[in-house]
Amino acid sequence: MTISVAGVETVELSNEEMILSFLAEGGDDFVSGAALSDKLGLSRAAVWKHVETLRRLGYRIDAQPSRGYRLIEVPDRLTSLELAPLLSTRELGREIHHFETTGSTNAEAWRLAEEGAINGEVVIAEHQTEGRGRRGRTWVSPKGSNLYLSGVLRPEIPPARAAELTLLAAVALAETLREAGAPATIKWPNDVQIDGRKVAGILTELSADVDRVHFIVLGIGVNLNTAPRDFPPDVAEVATSLMAARGQPVPRALFTAALLTSLEAWLDRWADQGFGPVRSAWRKLSSTLGQEVLVRSDANELRGVAEDIDDSGALLLRVGNKLERVFAGDVEQLRTKKS
């Protein structure tokens, strides 16, 4: 069955996804069996069978003969069944490849993209054994409590513009974290932090020729429900989680759906209007601009004041009288300057 999202596009949902969608809409109220049967074009016995399937999958659904059905609890899992009813995207996350364990979601998405995965297909894993970060680093990926997600994107851009997507993802991430109650900021280029500790990371990889990107794999790792004490000691010093920041666990499916929705909205705006709106939003969310920083890249260290990012996402660093453009590197914030 297909439903219309935002009155524009239609997406395929299974009967289980449809039922969850209507129950989620009902909130604490009961939805009558007659209404479900009507909306799905199924017999009331068939509706009951699908509800039973959902219960076996871990959904707690209250059923009362006179009043109908009510959703009490959703299992803490990130398959299409949990996410589809919560998503209001056209393409992003409409096809979800879910893994209990994988090497890295980016490697998995890369493989799918090489086999022809379409724009918006997403890989989610409960656990990564070889989670990767920027510059060949590892991304610690404990099981079951966080979000490890990689999306396949096929924008028609030259490879030089791929860096814009990293900043775009940082904006969507920081905004989603703020809506979830944490004061997230972005350290250039794309470290998402809460109170100076890393809560999320982004790894954007691309396959391209010099004229055109073939595909992009946008990888996102977010520390959601891992307690800081459960990180390895060296990571615990510099990392935090959304749960630690707001003092209560995060419903992972809700967060993931909100993030995918925000990402797609930003991707649409970017496709329409270019990098300008992303740049403006990034500036507002940045903790780097106005600061005296030390930037380390492969061979060099540069010390200066981070003035702005330019229209390609490069950091503009005031070093003495010169304004240097920095394309890649790690930023260390030295001290806060009044701005």
Added chain:
Amino acid sequence: MTISVAGVETVELSNEEMILSFLAEGGDDFVSGAALSDKLGLSRAAVWKHVETLRRLGYRIDAQPSRGYRLIEVPDRLTSLELAPLLSTRELGREIHHFETTGSTNAEAWRLAEEGAINGEVVIAEHQTEGRGRRGRTWVSPKGSNLYLSGVLRPEIPPARAAELTLLAAVALAETLREAGAPATIKWPNDVQIDGRKVAGILTELSADVDRVHFIVLGIGVNLNTAPRDFPPDVAEVATSLMAARGQPVPRALFTAALLTSLEAWLDRWADQGFGPVRSAWRKLSSTLGQEVLVRSDANELRGVAEDIDDSGALLLRVGNKLERVFAGDVEQLRTKKS
């Protein structure tokens, strides 16, 4: 056995490659069995056995008891055996993966790179069934008479700089064609032409994250010995070959070795001095600069005078009073302007 190249690096050559190398050095003169035996540290009987192996592989080697050995003819093949004795590169082409037929040498090199191929490994095919060109086009690849080559490169650059390699390859190609006696020029960005007809093409593909290229596959197709009448009719109108241009067949191994040598020299200069020297050489070889041109990209057409290329390889096009930067597209030359 290893020999020293240019007094700096050592490369591994097989005994057959060593013998061919010494015979090639000897030119029309005989090289004595004693000298070969001495240089290779092998008995004269062992030298004889290797010469016999070479003869079975198609090499014509003259042997006279009193004078020694002389190389008469080399088979028209592009394996390591033909190329290694002619190469003076450190890395490029030192490992050659030779195919009679493959889908595309770029696809093959991409696969090897993903499996860990090192900088400089090269794929050569006698025939491509799915030869690819820029912007998703096909590259007609008849069997046995031309050059279809893809190299794996691992420069430490951000993805935006990959386009420089395409212009670098065009320069190396045009120079090698000129040394072979054909008046080659470059049409922006990287069509190598003789008298306005295409003789060679370049397809540069990259795997990267936004900070750094993982690897680049530099694909080169050169029409060497295909007669224009042997191209499909639509290709014959716009294509030519080195043989057609200079009126005699091209020794493919010599051309390939010269091209790889030139490419490595340019890659070394580029690594040391950046894009500047490539840009200067490109300007001198270009047929586009100073011309009134029509540039077609996906959505637009721009008409103007091609003034220069900038320090990233983009075309600077004078349109009325404005100078437009063009990153990708196809150039049609409208008429020659006196410059």
